[in-house]
Amino acid sequence: MFALETRAKLLEIKEEVRQKIEDSMEEVETLQQTAVENVVDTGKGRQETVGAGEREKELEVQTQELRQLQELERLQELEKKKMLERERIMEMNKMENQYKQSEIPKASSSDLNGESVVMEKAAMTSEGHKSAVKRLLAWYVFTEHTLLEAATTIYRQFVLPVVAIIGFFLVLAVAIGRYNAVKKARRNRRVLYSGYPKSYRPKPHSETKRILADVRPRVRNPVLRHDSDGYVGN
Numbered sequence: 001m002f003a004l005e006t007r008a009k010l011l012e013i014k015e016e017v018r019q020k021i022e023d024s025m026e027e028v029e030t031l032q033q034t035a036v037e038n039v040v041d042t043g044k045g046r047q048e049t050v051g052a053g054e055r056e057k058e059l060e061v062q063t064q065e066l067r068q069l070q071e072l073e074r075l076q077e078l079e080k081k082k083m084l085e086r087e088r089i090m091e092m093n094k095m096e097n098q099y100k101q102s103e104i105p106k107a108s109s110s111d112l113n114g115e116s117v118v119m120e121k122a123a124m125t126s127e128g129h130k131s132a133v134k135r136l137l138a139w140y141v142f143t144e145h146t147l148l149e150a151a152t153t154i155y156r157q158f159v160l161p162v163v164a165i166i167g168f169f170l171v172l173a174v175a176i177g178r179y180n181a182v183k184k185a186r187r188n189r190r191v192l193y194s195g196y197p198k199s200y201r202p203k204p205h206s207e208t209k210r211i212l213a214d215v216r217p218r219v220r221n222p223v224l225r226h227d228s229d230g231y232v233g234n
Contacts, residue, residue, distance in 0.1 A: 014092050021085045028078040031071060 014089070014096070017085060017089050017092060021082065021089070024078060024081050024085065028075065028082070031074055031078065034071065
C-alpha cells in the first residue's frame with residue numbers, strides 16, 4: 001500500500017513538472033516572437049524616423065535598446081527555468097528508477113516479512129499457551145500455599161491449645177486415678193486387717209521374739225502339792 005501511494009505521488013509530480021516545462025516553453029516561444037517583432041518594429045521605426053530630430057532618435061533608440069535588454073533578460077530567466085525543470089525531471093527519473101529497482105527486494109522482503117509474521121504469530125500463540133499454563137500453575141501453587149498457611153495458622157491458634165488442654169486434663173485424670181487407687185488399696189488393707197481377731201493380728205517384731213523364746217532352755221517349774229497333813233512337797 002505504501003509503495004503504491006509513493007508511486008502515484010511520483011507520477012503526479014512528474015506530470016506536474018512536464019506541464020510546467022511545456023508552459024515555460026510556450027512562454028519562451030511567445031517572448032522570442034515578441035522580441036523579434038519588437039526588433040522588426042524598431043527597424044521600421046528607425047527608417048520612419050530618419051527625418052526626425054537626432055535627439056528624439058537617440059532617445060527612441062535608447063528606449064528600444066532597454067526594451068531589448070529586458071526581453072533578453074526575460075529570455076535568460078526562462079532558459080534558466082527550463083534548465084532547472086530539466087534537472088528536476090532528471091532527478092525524478094532517477095528517483096523513479098531507484099524506486100523500481102528497490103521494488104524487487106521489497107517484494108522479497110515482504111514475503112519474508114509475511115513468513116516472519118506467521119512465525120511470530122505462531123510463536124506468540126505458543127507463548128500465550130505457555131503463559132496460560134504458567135499462570136495456572138502459579139495460581140495453583142499460590143492457592144496451595146495459602147491453604148497450607150491458613151491450615152497452619154488454624155492448627156496453631158485452635159488445635160494446639162485444645163490438644164494441650166486435653167493432654168493436661170488426661171495427665172491430671174491419670175494422676176488423680178492413681179492417687180485414688182493407692183488410697184483405696186490402703187483403705188482396703190486396713191479394713192481387711194481390722195476383721196481379724198486380735199490374737200491373729202500381726203504385731204511388730206513378734207517373729208523375732210518368738211525365735212528368741214524358742215532358743216532359751218525350757219525350765220520346768222516344780223508343782224507344789226498340798227497334802228492333808230499340811231506338808232508341801234513335789
